Amino acid sequence: MLGSSVNLNCSMQLNGVKLDRVNLYWLVPDVNNKVKEYLVPRPKKVSARSSNSRLIYPEFTNDLSLTIDNVQLPYTDTYICETSLLIGTRNARATGDGTYLLVYEEFSTFMNHTDLFCKVKLQTYQNVDLLWESQDQDYISTPPIVDPASDNSYWISRVLTYDPHRCRQNTTITCRLQYKGQSLVESSIEVACTGNLLASHSPPQPILLYISLLGNSLLILIIIIIVSYWLKKKRDRRVQVFAPYAPCFVPLKRTYNA
Structure with missing residues (x-):
């Protein structure tokens, strides 16, 4: 993160080999894989990035890691650890895969x-x-x-x-x-x-809805039956009450004498 310190790890496995000379480089390549900037050894023209860079162990050890303090957005780059070795009379070179720093x-x-x-x-x-x-x-x-x-x-x-x-x-x-x-x-x-x-206020499940509709339909049907039965009883009662007192006219036969 911006303003923090980061460690870029680099180590060397010697496996008992005696080195007569070790030259360490920390560098930043450009898009053409040429060296854009050296951080170690510190270049003559010191940039803000190189001035904020330091080896964790200045004296030679197997750990060649680098610390960069107060990282800034332009420090976003690939950093490569590289060594030039002299083993007896033979020169050897070892280059790391590189570490990408995203600030x-x-x-x-x-x-x-x-x-x-x-x-x-x-x-x-x-x-x-x-x-x-x-x-x-x-x-x-x-x-x-x-x-x-x-x-x-x-x-x-x-x-x-x-x-x-x-x-x-x-x-x-x-x-x-x-x-x-x-x-x-x-x-x-x-x-x-x-x-x-x-x-908690979700609508009822379909089966509950069907049961509710069926129950309402049965209730309506029962009410209709009760009302129909009540109206029929009322009509029957009216006939039984008023029919005996209905006026009855019987025509009279007149007899005429000849």
Whole structure:
């Protein structure tokens, strides 16, 4: 991280071989694999990077590791440990695979409404990625956004839209800074979840819904039957009460005498 001290490891296995001379070099190659800068031995034209570089063990040992203090974004580079050896009368040369140092600044995560932001400042964005993940769910986020900064560095950010209604409990989501698939550092953020509240008021299961509909239909049918029976009884009662007192007219026969 910006402003910290880093150790670049380099060691030599002698296996009992006696060395008559050892010349150690720590160098930074350019894109054409030529030497861009020497850190050890310290060059005549000292840069900020070379002045901040020192061997952990100044006296010769098998450990040839280098410390760089107060690292800055431009220190992002590949560092190579190289030795020139004299064994008797034979010269030999040994070169390490190189250590890539990626210096980052202000790596952070924060939330704005339902959007989660992961942001970092780097000297380069090549082979660099930001990845959102959590233990209980995989998240699909937007592609990384690269914005140039005024100091020839870059802001890299990645946005994740989080739906709090799809979860059942508060969860921690982590953003990882990766270089060539290797995680370098991570930052986590805990987000609230409203899924529990929604789950407690979730709609009934289909079988319960069918039972409820069936019960309501039966209740309506029973009410209709009761009402129909009551109306029928009422009509029958009206006939039984009023029929005996209904007026009856019987025509009279008149007899006429001849």
